[in-house]
Each structure stands twice: as C-alpha cells, then as structure tokens.
Amino acid sequence: DAKTTQPNSMESNEEEPVHLPCNHSTISGTDYIHWYRQLPSQGPEYVIHGLTSNVNNRMASLAIAEDRKSSTLILHRATLRDAAVYYCILRDARYNNNDMRFGAGTRLTVKP
Amino acid sequence: EPEVTQTPSHQVTQMGQEVILRCVPISNHLYFYWYRQILGQKVEFLVSFYNNEISEKSEIFDDQFSVERPDGSNFTLKIRSTKLEDSAMYFCASTKGWIATNEKLFFGSGTQLSVL
Numbered sequence: 073d074a075k076t077t078q079p080n081s082m083e084s085n086e087e088e089p090v091h092l093p094c095n096h097s098t099i100s101g102t103d104y105i106h107w108y109r110q111l112p113s114q115g116p117e118y119v120i121h122g123l124t125s126n127v128n129n130r131m132a133s134l135a136i137a138e139d140r141k142s143s144t145l146i147l148h149r150a151t152l153r154d155a156a157v158y159y160c161i162l163r164d165a166r167y168n169n170n171d172m173r174f175g176a177g178t179r180l181t182v183k184p
Numbered sequence: 185e186p187e188v189t190q191t192p193s194h195q196v197t198q199m200g201q202e203v204i205l206r207c208v209p210i211s212n213h214l215y216f217y218w219y220r221q222i223l224g225q226k227v228e229f230l231v232s233f234y235n236n237e238i239s240e241k242s243e244i245f246d247d248q249f250s251v252e253r254p255d256g257s258n259f260t261l262k263i264r265s266t267k268l269e270d271s272a273m274y275f276c277a278s279t280k281g282w283i284a285t286n287e288k289l290f291f292g293s294g295t296q297l298s299v300l
Contacts, residue, residue, distance in 0.1 A: 113293075115275040115292055115294050163286070166284075169240050169284070170282055171217075171242075173229050174226055175226060
C-alpha cells in the first residue's frame, strides 16, 4: 500500500471547523483513502473512506484533491470529544491481504 | 450499536507465563483481527483470521503467538511465554467481510497487558 504523510499534531478551537491534511503522492488508481481515529484510552474507530469523490457522513467530510495526491478530513464543528489521533490510511482494493496498517497519525487537540 | 468486547480490561502476568486474551467479536462478523499498541507508539497489526485459519500475519506474530476461535462467539490471542516487551494494549477487531472490499473495522476497547 502507498505511503501517507500527516502532520504529527494539530490544534483547534471548540466549535470551529478542523481540516486534517493527508498527503499521498504515490497513490494508485485503486487505493481507497480511509480515515480512522483513536480517542484516548480506546480502540480506533472508523470515520470515513473514499476513492475519488468527496464523501460526507454524520461524523465528517472527506475532501479528495482532483489529482488524488492529497485529501483532507473535515470536522465541521470540533467538540472536546473530537480530541483524538486521526489516521489516514491507503488501502489498495486490488490486493488480497486482509489487513489494515496504521501509521503515526495526527494528534488533534481541541481547546475550549 | 453492536460492539466488540474484550476481557479482561487489564491483565498482569509474570515474564515467561502464558496469557490468553479474550474477545467477543460482533455477532454477524466473519473476520477477526488482533492489533497491539505499545505505550506511546502506533497501532500495529498482528494477525487476521477467517474460517478458522490465519489469513494474514505480521512479522510481530511469531511462534509465541497463536489465535483461536474456540466456540461460536469467542476469539482468543495466546502468548505462550510472555516477555517484558509484550507489555502493550491489545485490541481485537472484526469485520463483516474482507477488508479489501472496504469493510469497516470495529475495534474493542482493548486489554492492557503488563508483563512483570
């Protein structure tokens, strides 16, 4: 699977939007972009995923650049509960490996 | 919402002892996983399991580790002879289908293993 690069940490203010970037310049046409997050003292949880088009769900939006070399996870209104480590992971749909490997992620701090 | 449950939440063992970590995946899920996270480090994939067989394993998952689905609901990770470096949070996860089809992973809250 292609590599992703994320900032180590970001800060935001409560009730403001947060844009978490992810660079994946070597992405292939069959790589899906997955986002998970890990709240303190919990296991990771799924946030969103997409291939080419922007995606929205109740938790977040995923904006994918036209060349697909980067993407942004958008939390529309950060709450204190959104403080977590956010992981951007590429998963090639061609490969038959049944695994999902996590990188270091971005630690998001939300200030009241 | 259905969830993956793990027991115990914290386990303390002596170096060299065998330990079994237990998980109950979501009931209609067919694929099961173990991950670990050493304090302050990233979440590391250990193994995936389907139809009573290991489907994928990482370089961490050596002969000291084994997995089993002993009955219709539990999924276990056994460490035969624990080492100090096995101290970590161990997460169980499950999916309905194969990850390559973009199934969502559902994780449990983890078992903190402390090897003394």
